[in-house]
Amino acid sequence: MKISTFDANEIIVSPSILAADFANLAQEVKGAYDANAKFLHLDVMDGHFVPNISFGPSVIAKLRPCSEAFFDAHLMISHPQEYIQSFHEAGCDHITFHVESDCNIQEVIDQIHSYGMSAGLTLKPGTDIDSIIPYLDKIQMVLIMTVEPGFGGQSFMHEMMGKVSTIREHANKVNPSLHIEVDGGINKETSKIVRAAGANILVAGTAFFRHPQGMQEAQKELTS
């Protein structure tokens, strides 16, 4: 699936499977799509770029037949350029990588595009958005981290909203179809704040997969 299928004004929920029950991953992923979440957020961690290890292409490949969702990979790895082909072969539709990773950013963007996937750039909370501005017309998504990458279940950082509105202002001039995704601590309340700031893709792990009333209710809360 192509990201151009989705409009940058459309509010999309991207459930992060980091908060799902790993012993029942296929059921969880099917449930998320049945709840009308059009994306699935895949947090890949290498234990080096961030102090945690999650899963890689072989798990994603097993999940691919379970869902028609847009597979939205978030690579928290030091050397993204070495794994782009593997994530493409696993069935990812999109890859977001970190500006702080050890790579030539433009080369990795080109590599992602060469496999027909869309490309996104993201940054840690302490990194300035000046590192991303020069690429805004070359990518399809910016992901603003609203927690330190590495773990789910952390508290939302309100102070990141300035980054969202500044990126939206720049994008209106150079790339109006740019999607802005936010990731970390998104729930019923914070979803309203990020949407007001100009984000349209909402990553939700805990608030989605661990919602006491289930995923359908989570989807409703995040989009209403």
Ligand SMILES: O=C(CO)[C@@H](O)[C@H](O)COP(=O)(O)O
């Ligand atoms: O990238 C990350 C964490 O590094 C996220 O995608 C989290 O998995 C989101 O989890 P919640 O904050 O929604 O629980």
Ligand SMILES: [Co+2]
């Ligand atoms: Co993420």
